[in-house]
Amino acid sequence: MLTLISGAQRFLPQARGVGDLLIGGGKVLAVADAELATAALPSVDCIDGRGKLLLPGLVDVLTHPCGGGGEGGFANRTDEIRTETFVRAGVTAPVGALGTDSLGRSLEVLYGKVMALRASGLKAFMYSGAYRVPPPTLTGDVARDLYLVDPVIGIGEVAVSDHRGSQPSAEELRRLAAETQLGGILVGAGGTVLVHVGDGDDRLRLLREAIEHSELPARVLFPTHVNRSTALLDEAAEWTLVGGFVDITVSTTPELIAAGDIEAFDALRRLVEAGASPSQITCSSDAGGSLPLYVDGQLKGLTAAEPSVLLGLLMQLHRQDSDLFPLALAAMTVNPAAALGLAGLGQLEVGADADFILVDGDSGIVTDVCCSGRWLLRDGSVCSV
Numbered sequence: 001m002l003t004l005i006s007g008a009q010r011f012l013p014q015a016r017g018v019g020d021l022l023i024g025g026g027k028v029l030a031v032a033d034a035e036l037a038t039a040a041l042p043s044v045d046c047i048d049g050r051g052k053l054l055l056p057g058l059v060d061v062l063t064h065p066c067g068g069g070g071e072g073g074f075a076n077r078t079d080e081i082r083t084e085t086f087v088r089a090g091v092t093a094p095v096g097a098l099g100t101d102s103l104g105r106s107l108e109v110l111y112g113k114v115m116a117l118r119a120s121g122l123k124a125f126m127y128s129g130a131y132r133v134p135p136p137t138l139t140g141d142v143a144r145d146l147y148l149v150d151p152v153i154g155i156g157e158v159a160v161s162d163h164r165g166s167q168p169s170a171e172e173l174r175r176l177a178a179e180t181q182l183g184g185i186l187v188g189a190g191g192t193v194l195v196h197v198g199d200g201d202d203r204l205r206l207l208r209e210a211i212e213h214s215e216l217p218a219r220v221l222f223p224t225h226v227n228r229s230t231a232l233l234d235e236a237a238e239w240t241l242v243g244g245f246v247d248i249t250v251s252t253t254p255e256l257i258a259a260g261d262i263e264a265f266d267a268l269r270r271l272v273e274a275g276a277s278p279s280q281i282t283c284s285s286d287a288g289g290s291l292p293l294y295v296d297g298q299l300k301g302l303t304a305a306e307p308s309v310l311l312g313l314l315m316q317l318h319r320q321d322s323d324l325f326p327l328a329l330a331a332m333t334v335n336p337a338a339a340l341g342l343a344g345l346g347q348l349e350v351g352a353d354a355d356f357i358l359v360d361g362d363s364g365i366v367t368d369v370c371c372s373g374r375w376l377l378r379d380g381s382v383c384s385v
């Protein structure tokens with residue numbers, strides 16, 4: 001069955017204007033700026049994309065699909081994320097991580113959840129390890145996890161500059177990076193350590209030390225939450241100049257901003273103004289991570305971060321006709337694919353997997369989601385498995 005999406009405003013992620021996209025067999029078959037002549041084709045399902053944006057499915061490099069939190073006790077744990085939540089957020093490639101609590105949740109539980117997301121049609125991946133060093137693994141060995149367990153594409157979040165982490169040394173981080181890179185080399189994909197950077201004064205010091213006295217490229221160590229402070233953002237800009245990728249966390253709260261967090265669009269602008277390489281910046285949701293909820297200055301509980309913050313940011317920038325829109329879209333599609341060593345993901349060109357979303361240009365609501373040619377959302381309705 002061939003499907004033609006016509007008349008949508010296309011970002012692949014480069015802006016291509018209004019035109020057509022033809023898919024079949026799970027792949028992109030044609031990208032046409034003029035109307036495609038499909039009359040001679042046997043059977044074509046036509047979708048009217050007028051008034052909609054056509055974007056690659058979003059790649060979210062940090063999510064907690066089996067829940068997160070726990071740093072404030074058991075009451076602080078957050079719930080699992082349902083497949084539909086990712087689908088309606090336009091995220092077709094979520095990457096799952098454990099996080100602070102790798103005791104109450106295991107990698108086996110994360111693996112099961114990631115495989116369930118795959119069975120529902122998403123291109124889900126996972127990190128082995130957690131905050132702790134030495135990291136928990138599935139097979140007893142970091143490189144072996146990448147080699148033998150398909151959805152494992154790296155390890156993370158490994159915590160540095162944070163009181164909740166294991167306070168690893170540069171030597172320990174270097175060894176971890178080397179083992180992870182080896183696993184990625186052997187399978188031809190992945191091989192990245194996602195590094196959770198806390199609010200300590202060390203910031204990226206350990207990453208620099210780990211790379212400086214080694215043969216490793218900076219891209220193996222991929223720091224996230226770099227918009228925690230302006231000092232950390234400035235170090236992140238420098239990290240891109242030695243070849244590293246950096247990840248901005250889009251989820252935040254007014255209280256976190258008051259405490260120094262920089263909102264994603266401000267962080268994007270500051271990174272660019274500081275001379276960071278635009279193709280080495282990514283944005284993730286930290287979905288499932290816990291966010292403090294304050295009422296009248298009192299901590300009243302916690303909410304969980306949502307994957308929908310990514311599209312929320314994109315549509316905000318699109319409506320404002322902001323020059324940051326192309327940068328933000330790349331930071332949620334091609335750039336994270338490059339950061340994680342997942343070739344071909346996050347872009348729509350002839351021969352690529354048909355992973356795309358349609359978004360209503362006025363409401364900003366995702367109306368259609370297609371992943372490897374399989375419809376997960378059609379005209380606002382979730383498609384049955």
Ligand code: ZN
Pocket residue numbers: 157196197225
């Ligand atoms: Zn984190």
